[in-house]
Amino acid sequence: MREWLARLRDWLRRDRLDAELTEELRFHRQQLEREARHAGADTEEARYAAARRLGSGLGAREESRDRWSWSWLDHLQQDIRYALRGLRRSPGFTVTVVLTLGLGIGANAAMFGVIDRLMFRPFPMLRDPARVHRVYLKWNDRTRARVMPAFVYTRYLDLKKWTSSFSQYAGIADATMAIGTGDAARERPVATVSASFFDFFDARPALGRFFGAAEDVTPIGAPVVVLSYRFWQSEFGGRNVIGQPITVRNIPSTIIGVAPRGFIGVAGRAPPDLFMPITTYAGNSPGSSDRVNYYKTYNWGWMSVMVRRKPGVSVEAASRDLSEAHLRSWNAERELDPEATPAEIAKPSAIAGPLKLAAGPEAGLEFKTLLWLTGVAVIVLLIACANVANLTFARVLRRRRELSVRLALGVSRGRLVAQCLTESLILAGCGCLAGVLIAQWGGVALRRLFLPAGNSLEVLGDWRTLAVASVFALATGILTGLGPAFLAVGGDLAGSLKAGAREGTQQRSRTRSALLILQGAMSVILLVGAGLFVKSLINVRAMRLGYDPEQVLMVGRNLRGMQLPDSSLIVLHHRLLESAQAIPGVEYAAFVSSIPFWSTSSTDFFVSGIDSVGRLGRFTFQSSTPDYFKTLGTRVLRGRPFGAEDRAGTPRVVVISEGMAQVLWPGREALGQCMRIEADTMPCTTVIGIAEDAVQNSVTEEQRFRYYLPLEQIRPAGGHTLLLRMRGDPVAQVERVRKALQPVMPGESYVTVRPLVELVEGNRRSWQVGATMFVAFGGLALLVAAVGLYGVIAYNVAQRAHELGVRIALGAQSSHVVRLVVGQGVKFALAGVGLGIGVALLMAKSIQPLLFRQSARDPVTYGSVAGLLILVALIASAVPARRATRADPNSALRTD
Amino acid sequence: MLVLKTLCTQSMHGYGIAQHIHRLTREVIRVEEGSLYPALQRMRQKGWIKSEWRLTPHNQKARYYTVTPAGRRQLGEQESGFAEVMAAIGRVMRPA
Numbered sequence: 001m002r003e004w005l006a007r008l009r010d011w012l013r014r015d016r017l018d019a020e021l022t023e024e025l026r027f028h029r030q031q032l033e034r035e036a037r038h039a040g041a042d043t044e045e046a047r048y049a050a051a052r053r054l055g056s057g058l059g060a061r062e063e064s065r066d067r068w069s070w071s072w073l074d075h076l077q078q079d080i081r082y083a084l085r086g087l088r089r090s091p092g093f094t095v096t097v098v099l100t101l102g103l104g105i106g107a108n109a110a111m112f113g114v115i116d117r118l119m120f121r122p123f124p125m126l127r128d129p130a131r132v133h134r135v136y137l138k139w140n141d142r143t144r145a146r147v148m149p150a151f152v153y154t155r156y157l158d159l160k161k162w163t164s165s166f167s168q169y170a171g172i173a174d175a176t177m178a179i180g181t182g183d184a185a186r187e188r189p190v191a192t193v194s195a196s197f198f199d200f201f202d203a204r205p206a207l208g209r210f211f212g213a214a215e216d217v218t219p220i221g222a223p224v225v226v227l228s229y230r231f232w233q234s235e236f237g238g239r240n241v242i243g244q245p246i247t248v249r250n251i252p253s254t255i256i257g258v259a260p261r262g263f264i265g266v267a268g269r270a271p272p273d274l275f276m277p278i279t280t281y282a283g284n285s286p287g288s289s290d291r292v293n294y295y296k297t298y299n300w301g302w303m304s305v306m307v308r309r310k311p312g313v314s315v316e317a318a319s320r321d322l323s324e325a326h327l328r329s330w331n332a333e334r335e336l337d338p339e340a341t342p343a344e345i346a347k348p349s350a351i352a353g354p355l356k357l358a359a360g361p362e363a364g365l366e367f368k369t370l371l372w373l374t375g376v377a378v379i380v381l382l383i384a385c386a387n388v389a390n391l392t393f394a395r396v397l398r399r400r401r402e403l404s405v406r407l408a409l410g411v412s413r414g415r416l417v418a419q420c421l422t423e424s425l426i427l428a429g430c431g432c433l434a435g436v437l438i439a440q441w442g443g444v445a446l447r448r449l450f451l452p453a454g455n456s457l458e459v460l461g462d463w464r465t466l467a468v469a470s471v472f473a474l475a476t477g478i479l480t481g482l483g484p485a486f487l488a489v490g491g492d493l494a495g496s497l498k499a500g501a502r503e504g505t506q507q508r509s510r511t512r513s514a515l516l517i518l519q520g521a522m523s524v525i526l527l528v529g530a531g532l533f534v535k536s537l538i539n540v541r542a543m544r545l546g547y548d549p550e551q552v553l554m555v556g557r558n559l560r561g562m563q564l565p566d567s568s569l570i571v572l573h574h575r576l577l578e579s580a581q582a583i584p585g586v587e588y589a590a591f592v593s594s595i596p597f598w599s600t601s602s603t604d605f606f607v608s609g610i611d612s613v614g615r616l617g618r619f620t621f622q623s624s625t626p627d628y629f630k631t632l633g634t635r636v637l638r639g640r641p642f643g644a645e646d647r648a649g650t651p652r653v654v655v656i657s658e659g660m661a662q663v664l665w666p667g668r669e670a671l672g673q674c675m676r677i678e679a680d681t682m683p684c685t686t687v688i689g690i691a692e693d694a695v696q697n698s699v700t701e702e703q704r705f706r707y708y709l710p711l712e713q714i715r716p717a718g719g720h721t722l723l724l725r726m727r728g729d730p731v732a733q734v735e736r737v738r739k740a741l742q743p744v745m746p747g748e749s750y751v752t753v754r755p756l757v758e759l760v761e762g763n764r765r766s767w768q769v770g771a772t773m774f775v776a777f778g779g780l781a782l783l784v785a786a787v788g789l790y791g792v793i794a795y796n797v798a799q800r801a802h803e804l805g806v807r808i809a810l811g812a813q814s815s816h817v818v819r820l821v822v823g824q825g826v827k828f829a830l831a832g833v834g835l836g837i838g839v840a841l842l843m844a845k846s847i848q849p850l851l852f853r854q855s856a857r858d859p860v861t862y863g864s865v866a867g868l869l870i871l872v873a874l875i876a877s878a879v880p881a882r883r884a885t886r887a888d889p890n891s892a893l894r895t896d
Numbered sequence: 897m898l899v900l901k902t903l904c905t906q907s908m909h910g911y912g913i914a915q916h917i918h919r920l921t922r923e924v925i926r927v928e929e930g931s932l933y934p935a936l937q938r939m940r941q942k943g944w945i946k947s948e949w950r951l952t953p954h955n956q957k958a959r960y961y962t963v964t965p966a967g968r969r970q971l972g973e974q975e976s977g978f979a980e981v982m983a984a985i986g987r988v989m990r991p992a
Contacts, residue, residue: 006941020949020959021933024910027958028929031911 011073075415076422083423093395094427096791097388100784101431101476104384106438107777109469110446111377113439115370116464118358124262125201126355131309132200133318133352135159136361137326140346147361149353150301153218153282153294158329159305159350165321168308170197171278172266177249178560179273181748187558188231190248191265191272192281192303200308201263207232208242208257211277218295220283223253224276229261231273247748248276250560251284266306268357278303298333298340306355315352322350365766369850373773376526381472383522383781385479386515387788392424392484393512394795403488413489420488424481425474432473436466483511513828516792520832520873521839523778523785524865528840529847530778531861533770536852540764543853546657546694546704547596548633551587552756553730553737554595555580555722559749566717575744576722576751577625583740585727588631591711591719593623596632597759600696606680607664607673616663619705620696623714629655629691631725639671639689646710652677653710655689660705677709685709699763700852723756730755767852782872785832790876793825797880804884814885821884825877826870833866897978898925899935900963900971903945907962909952910936936961944970 010017036046087094122129137155138147153171160169171194179188195216206229215222225248232238241255253276264271282294282302294300309318330348334340353360358367396403403416557576564572573591580589594601600620607613622628629641637658646653654675661670674684693704711719722741726733738753745751761768797804804817844856902908902916913936914927939945944967950960963971
């Protein structure tokens with residue numbers, strides 16, 4: 001080891017050692033001369049004698065030099081210098097390759113960063129993450145199979161009692177709660193967790209302690225909280241806060257500890273600002289008796305369960321154990337509620353799945369889109385590789401004569417391969433650097449699209465992403481360097497020595513043509529994907545939601561758990577509504593019981609002549625104050641909307657959606673029909689209007705059966721959200737509206753204001769993301785492919801300059817030459833288009849679910865992509881073709 | 897081994913080492929310069945000897961080599977190994 005270090009040190013100062021050795025040998029010779037002189041020789045003779053004895057000194061020097069120079073290290077250095085010199089001499093090639101690879105590697109690094117954070121990266125400080133799972137319950141609904149991580153607290157207790165595969169259990173639920181009092185109160189993310197939660201981690205509190213089992217008890221846990229390190233720093237400046245009071249929602253609590261820096265628990269969304277015992281949260285939740293008895297009944301599914309497998313228990317065995325426990329728990333529920341679906345039909349089971357929801361069985365459309373995009377990023381890199389390989393091929397071919405000469409002079413083939421590889425690895429390394437910078441910059445956009453707020457997408461400081469980028473770069477370097485390297489040293493040496501650059505390229509261009517066609521095909525696939533997603537997005541945007549959310553603000557009132565009698569609630573709602581209507585800029589205002597894309601309500605109703613309405617589909621209702629239709633912009637097609645005259649005590653009325661009218665009274669007039677709401681003994685509720693269909697939960701839902709009831713006739717104290725239709729830009733007026741309404745709220749309660757569009761946009765996001773990313777990647781791919789095509793055609797033209805010159809000299813029209821060259825480019829493009837469309841058609845089926853009202857085999861998209869690619873091929877080959885015609889035939893004829 | 901042994905008594909320059917061995921072995925062994933200097937470099941890298949530039953008694957600049965403690969240890973091992981081999985060879989060569 002020490003010897004290696006010494007050798008390395010010597011290698012670094014080898015020039016000085018060389019000089020010293022020369023000096024030493026000179027001294028030696030002087031001594032020998034002196035010796036000879038003593039023996040009686042004259043000066044001249046002494047010098048000869050010495051020289052004879054010593055030799056030239058070259059031998060000694062060479063051999064010594066071997067001691068401090070490692071030949072491979074020297075060779076490497078030479079290769080690097082040689083490669084750098086070569087790359088500097090062709091800056092166009094270098095920049096193209098580095099940028100191409102940079103874009104490819106950057107795209108992949110950024111996508112990896114996102115995927116890794118969403119799906120793979122273990123939570124900080126989690127001990128032995130491979131054995132920690134989230135429990136997903138499976139059962140059959142009336143209509144379909146369900147898989148959900150949602151738990152009832154009682155079921156959590158059941159599973160804890162009836163399983164034996166796990167060493168640790170914890171219940172977890174993310175919530176948003178108001179923290180603080182007065183004007184400083186803000187809604188913040190809170191993690192409510194079992195006391196056992198902290199034992200899953202190797203985490204010591206930065207201050208104080210975590211809560212213990214004695215503080216996490218049914219029915220109501222102790223009012224204690226642990227702050228997150230970040231919250232402690234930002235809100236308390238890192239003071240000693242142990243024992244201080246803090247109001248969380250309506251719970252006056254005590255701070256008992258601060259979590260260590262970087263501890264986020266298992267937050268799926270924003271990292272929590274504080275941790276609270278799960279039973280403190282549940283026990284203090286206002287509501288019906290269902291909630292009060294949350295640990296005895298099975299009615300309130302609100303939490304998630306994480307477990308740690310015992311050593312030696314397989315995931316399958318653990319899931320079996322969980323399934324049996326779920327079955328027992330299901331039967332226990334049936335005993336309390338005989339109405340529940342029997343276990344034979346529901347077939348309850350459970351799985352020990354991944355802790356991260358994005359990696360779990362219930363990952364949403366967005367995650368699926370994300371996985372597709374990762375595939376797309378890899379394709380972009382492959383295209384980039386193909387392109388770079390092609391450019392390198394061209395370079396090697398151009399240098400073929402030089403390489404042959406060097407081979408003939410006795411340079412070993414291994415050295416030449418090493419040289420080629422060094423060059424491509426240097427290029428890949430530069431590409432990696434560029435890629436990391438691109439990822440860092442482009443990652444900001446990606447993070448906004450995919451990751452919850454508060455998550456950073458640092459690339460430069462993140463070793464996992466950097467490592468992946470380096471691996472990509474290494475693979476790229478080898479992939480793009482190896483082929484050309486073997487081309488460089490293979491083949492008939494004498495032939496290429498004799499013929500120069502002109503001949504012997506026919507066979508090699510086959511590989512390059514294949515690469516080119518592959519590039520074209522992959523670009524086609526990406527562009528088709530881009531086209532499909534863009535059309536989906538256009539469809540989503542163009543689809544009438546059944547209301548106009550753009551001008552609407554949503555005002556939520558948060559009572560912080562305060563229990564008001566109905567009479568006070570009604571007064572409060574009236575005052576809010578009146579105050580809102582008085583705000584300048586508010587056109588209409590309505591109080592509603594459900595929010596589009598957020599919540600729905602449903603209840604039983606009966607229609608004479610129909611056995612079970614529920615079998616026809618899912619009907620949801622909205623109850624509202626008058627002006628609902630004006631506020632949201634839902635059109636009433638026939639009849640009339642309900643108004644101020646439809647009060648408690650007047651005949652009950654309802655407005656139904658068109659789709660609902662058609663399914664309940666097909667072929668008949670729905671106006672004037674009678675619905676009995678809640679029970680078939682209730683008086684008639686008369687249909688007075690037909691409204692347009694409106695989207696409720698998700699833009700993908702097909703059934704839009706919806707009815708609208710006057711709030712006053714259903715539940716006068718109901719409703720919780722105020723919708724305001726604004727004049728002018730609603731976003732700019734958010735704060736003004738909040739300030740105007742806040743004084744109406746009693747005590748510690750407060751209002752929140754946000755634009756309704758936020759909710760709608762959230763629902764359109766997966767197409768938005770898909771369209772943006774596919775277009776970005778598709779454009780990138782097209783650009784890269786165009787550059788590749790141009791490069792290859794231009795190179796071919798240069799190669800054929802002689803032949804073309806002869807043709808022109810023999811009287812070929814320049815238009816013929818152009819047609820010849822362009823025809824070649826178009827042939828490549830056609831082959832690529834054919835292959836790409838074929839593959840895209842094969843993949844169409846699997847991408848279909850991600851699209852919105854858009855066939856994955858849309859001929860228009862395919863046609864325009866094909867046209868686009870051919871157009872690009874035309875342009876890319878037209879430029880070299882023109883250059884070919886301008887070439888002077890004389891110069892072509894004179895060479896060689 | 898010979899070089900190390902030579903340097904044990906005093907530090908010397910390359911020419912001196914060659915002369916010394918030449919003299920001590922009664923002119924039987926002559927160390928070729930072509931192998932002496934590479935050997936010196938190898939031993940230096942292994943950490944057995946170290947070198948420094950000094951002036952000779954004749955006021956010439958020369959590189960002197962000195963044995964390090966590691967070199968002495970190495971010499972000890974080599975000597976005992978050499979003695980064993982010599983003894984073995986001696987037993988073979990002695991008439992039975």
